[in-house]
Amino acid sequence: MIDIVGLIASNLIWILAIVIGGTLISISVHFIPVGGAPAAMAQATGIGTGTVMLAAGAGIAGIIAAGAVMAVNQDLWVVIGAAAVGAAVMLAATMIVATWIYAYGVGVMPVSAKVKYDPITKYRQDLYVSQGTEGHGIPTVAYVSATIGGLLGGLGAGLAYYALMKVSTLPVTNLNLVAVVSTFTIGFFFINSVIPSYNIVGTIEGFHDPKFKKWPKAAIASFLASIPLGILAVVAVGSLAAVGGL
């Protein structure tokens, strides 16, 4: 039996970091243009898959980036910076390929149905929305929004990863520690990207979408949900050092 209370008490700062990370992940999901099945048929703006898949893909890319950097440099800002950039690059790459497919494969132009003028390029939008659809492709504003979402999500994932790595007394290059922490962070990321997707309900285009205003609800929900998850994760990762032969 391990000293649960002692582990929690000595790692309060890292539990807080995990909770902040979870909240950041939750906010980040609202920035990502998720079209779901309608977008897969080019009938809604965004990428044609669910929130969870898209956010988790970005989050896992961020965790890989954080893990790779953490092995050589344990500075907090370097690790979470790498995670943020890794996740943002992953989302940007997904979207540029999706844009090619929508433009050259499906034959639709990127257009938003939620705003009359693109807030960034100031281009007229409503004229180009095909009848019976809710926009299609990934317009500039959604692209920029998703990149911000990737940065935030990666930041959250990197923060949770860094915090859990610091909980254990094992060296950061210990393979078992890296594996357990990565598994935890991925599970944590999935939970914190499902909660906001229930808040969004269906599709969202990014920060210009009226649904974006609902983000505080998901942020509070993820904040609350991350507290027990953070405690469990800290106990499990903290007790790794006591296991012999790792």
Add this chain to the structure above:
Amino acid sequence: MTEKKMIPPNTLLAFGVVGGLVGVYLAYFLAPMNPIFVFFGALGAVCASVWGADVVRRVASYGLGTGVPSIGMLALGMGIIAVLFGLSLGLGPAGPLVAFITSCVIGAIIGIISKKVVGMTIPIMVSATTEIAGAGALLILGLSIVIAGSLDFGVVVTEVVTTGFIMMIYIAGGMAMLHPHNSNLGPDETQDRLLALSAEKAGIAVVLSGFASVAGMGAIAVTMLIGLFIWYIFWGKYYGFVKRDAYKVIDVGMLPTEEEMQ
């Protein structure tokens, strides 16, 4: 729901909890004698997956507002955190039970949060997240003991987590829970067909984890054979149900015209 005979939720709950826990514990206590007995864990995982698929069916038929896969990923996410926590405490035989209970508690917390804070209107949300989290934890425990041959935290970490098979469990196990509803949903959805598909998917997960097992050739062979058997039986059943349901004409009405939609 048009069909007459439906397995009530409580029967499936009992089937999942009892079957899952008994399977995991039989494997836990019998594996030190002969590693072949880890296949009981696989059977427990199949029970848990059928239970989980039924819960996904009930909760997702209300309409989650986002894809069905989200709830499967949520279940396994909660399960993974709870299982690693439960096993890390070093409680010996109580570990799996603690993991299962922890998972249910996290599920209840997340269910309450999504109802009270996010404002989801699904009436069975809290009980559903509690149940899927429990099913997810049992599924992970059952398949983990197949792979590692033991539920000792150190062994599970080195043989299941560090080797990356945990992600295989995550996705294959998640598939067994979320895919049946995702592919069968609609007006002609029937419970027996959906549950057969879940058992079939779980059979594939058992074959995969048997293949990945480090518990010796005997355990690998027995578990993979049992997995193939489960897969074969339930694939046949599922195919039979599909044919039965497809031959029956079910009138779902015409698509509404534009005027009716106004």
